Amino acid sequence: MSHKKWGSEDFWGLDYDFDPQWLLTPGQQALQAKLIDVCASTLRPNAIESDRNLVYPRGNFKALASLGLLGLFVPKEWGGLGENHTCAAMVVETIARYGCPSTAMCYTMHLGAVAAALFRAHDNPELQQLVKRLDQDVLIGTLSYSDPETGSHFWYPVSSKAERVSAGWQVFKKASWTTSAGFADWYIVQTTSPEFAGNYSDLSCFLIYGDEVKAEPQKWDALGLRGNQSGTLLVDGVTVPAERMVGPKGDGTSSNDEIVDPFFLLCSSACWNGIAMGAIDIGKRHVTRKKHVDVGMRVADYPTIQDYFGEGIIDTNACRSFTFSMGKLMDDLTNNCDWSLHRDLTALPRSVYLPWYWQIKFSAAKNVAQVCDKMLHACGGSGFKKDMEIERYLRDGKAGWVMGPTNEVLRQFVGKLALLGMESLDYWNQVVNERVLQNELKKLDVEAKKKLAESLLAQVAEEEVQTDQKTLLSSTV
Secondary structure (H helix, E strand, O other): OOOOEEOOEEOOOOOHHHOOHHHOOHHHHHHHHHHHHHHHHHHHHHHHHHHHHOOOOHHHHHHHHHOOHHHOOOOHHHOOOOOOHHHHHHHHHHHHHHHOHHHHHHHHHHHHHHHHHHHOOOOOHHHHHHHOOOOOOOOOEEEEOOEOOOEOOOOOOOOOEEEEEOOEEEEEEEEEEEOOOOOOOEEEEEEEOOOOOOOOOOEEEEEEEHHHOEEOHHHOOOOOOOOOOOEEEEEEEEEEOHHHEOOOOOOHHHHHHHHHHHHHHHHHHHHHHHHHHHHHHHHHHHHHHOEEOOOOEEHHHOHHHHHHHHHHHHHHHHHHHHHHHHHHHHHHHOOOOOHHHHHOOOOOOHHHHHHHHHHHHHHHHHHHHHHHHHHHHHHHHHHOOHHHOHHHHHHHHOHHHHOOOOHHHHHHHHHHHHHHOHHHHOOOOOOOOHHHHHHHHOOOOHHHHHHHHHHHHHHHHHHHHHHHHHHHHHHHO
16 A cells, blocks of 8 residues: 655645545545645645634635546536545545645535536536536635524424526525525525425425525634635525426425435535544644653653543544445435436435434444544643644634534434434424323313413414415415
């Protein structure tokens, strides 16, 4: 196995001996080596500026476009690299580890947007012409699915809507968190569907261009990932042509479960794993060079330091193996990310394994914080200084736990699913918990039950009137 290079020199962190290179094809290994070179020459120096001055990493995206990485998933016949999920996990991890974690997160959201577009591009010329130009014109995409009223429960866009108009669709989108907000060239946004009737599982997606959104990047100032500009986004009644609906009306739930969750959770997990490995690399450089002349030992010679590194490497490689195994599963399910299978709108092979994607994100986001903390301890007071970069990786890694779906949400999802079944998750608050309801009713005395009954009967009467009015209106249109 060849040695890892950092410019013209040998790399100062862990060599390929601790990387699962057997998971990559020879072509993917060659791409990784080129990307590490670009990280050394461009991405990592820019990461320092992004962190200190809140600079969006467009320059890094230009460097990625030079390798064809903006069109990583795009089929070769459309000018892309035609790569698979395993390669995507490798690329994101490599960017986060050797280059710039902020860029890695922005790129994760870009890949999610590209995947959402390719999911329904087979009969949509608007989406096809977009994905064919990604690298040539350095067109950065992102996803906008959050809502200020529901936070990380992004599948519940109560502040958004779309309406059918003569020219196509009028889109209203209000997002609390959108990575690359105000800097992306195009957005895939999710709203409730046109003719929405109260069922929040009825969602639709739209393609919106950069000049059609309003953002507030001047308000962005965060603990870590300071270059990713994750802020508010507003699409204020923009009218778009019919072909800018991504997929059919009501396709948003399928897009969530088949594309947005699987791709985001796979790639963001790879980002956290890359940050953890990057911190280990930095730590190794320091502890193998720093000497204590009074005892004639390097910091690396102390058993405690060796224990820190051994545990950090083992735990992180467990997370990496888990993440890559899900990438391999996604490759097997889709014939290495063959987008033509989605000509059948009911083909949703990735969505079956959604609980597994939850688990890789939880594991990676939990591990990165612990590993970065230990590497700071290993580097001592020197690690506390900005010029070593360990403190930046520590701050960037902290985003993993709180980035939606948060680790609190994910662990409860997995626990409830295991104990109570899928229905118990009740994404859109539609399933009545009869056990809790009956238990609460038992607490009411006779008078309280009468008041409740009167209130419920009044609500039923009002809803019946509204239903009759809607029926009459629809019959006269």
